[in-house]
Amino acid sequence: MGERDLADIDERVVEQQIIHNVKNFIMTFGKDFTFVGNQYHLEVFEVEQYPDLLFFNRELNCLVCVELKKGGFKPSYLGQLTAYLRILDDTVKKPHENPTIGIILCKDFNKDFVEYVIQDYHKPMGVARYTTTAEMPEQFQRVLPNIEELRKVLSNQPTDK
Template sequence: MVKEESRREWYAEQTIKNGWSRNTLEMQIKSGLYERQAIANNKTSNYHKHLPELQSDLANEILRAPYNFDFLTIQGKAHERGIENALITHIRDFLIELGQGFAFVGSQVSLTFDDQEFFVDLLFYHLELRAFVVIELKNTKFKPEHTGQLGFYLAAVDDQLRKPGDNQTIGILLCKSKNKVIAEYALRNISAPIGVSEYTLSKSIPTDLKGSLPTVEEVEAELNESAKEN
């Protein structure tokens, strides 16, 4: 039996909010979504510095640490473009992992300046944020120069794609690994709203989480209890 009632309540709330099926709920529990999304201390971003409070709170809420891409079937060494193509092939699973509100716009989206062409890895629009979201994939550990490149893409999307009524474009940088302190230093003086996270291709659950994960039955009991109260 799970000791932390807050976990069960959170999963119950997310099930209602996102309309999860039983299978999706079970998948999210096994992936440790509560630890990856609900715990702010695990996250690295500068959203609070560059976005209005309500928008920055939502942007930080949707950020996950890490992202779990265990639905991909990549053989051998994974390259950035290979991971990107696999995510597009499994776009339904990718959207479930990103969370509610994300709409896929395109991959390798072209941005042209005079005779130079640049390509955004993955471009989404978030319906609740009312903003474009640029996701940049790096199959390496985090490097400070990555934030400069992503900041450039955010400015370009704001200038070329953003429409009246859209909010400022935000960025999510996904790396194979990151040092939290280095990432925080790199974001400190960057003027673009960027979140830095890691991704994993592994199906394994950290040992310290296994004993604390609720079962689907426990969350369903929480949902039934909530329904009775209402």
């Protein structure tokens, strides 16, 4: 089995833990989140795509697409997420809703590198390390749980919320 296959399996394990604990996971995001689905089926031009997690945020009035990545950030993740956002905005988003927000949740990344390569992407996207940091835009800070809350959800521990 190749390195990519192992990474996919590890990402699916994290995803399944989140799905198993979806209520707690959503509560770490905040009360205005609704779970739409995991491995959400999208299809355009006979090409199928499957974003890891899809939520709707009532406060922001938009879909929130979350891609889980086990390892460090790779620029190719931005291209993948951009494709998902385009398809979601064209085929799923309602006319009265705001554009879909995309979040890449990965184990690690170089902030300067991410800021450098994300400059040419014009869709609302963010990259996070399984944590909320003061460096992120405020709308993303409200969206992402902090690392301790996420660890509790993934380990089946009760959260304080």
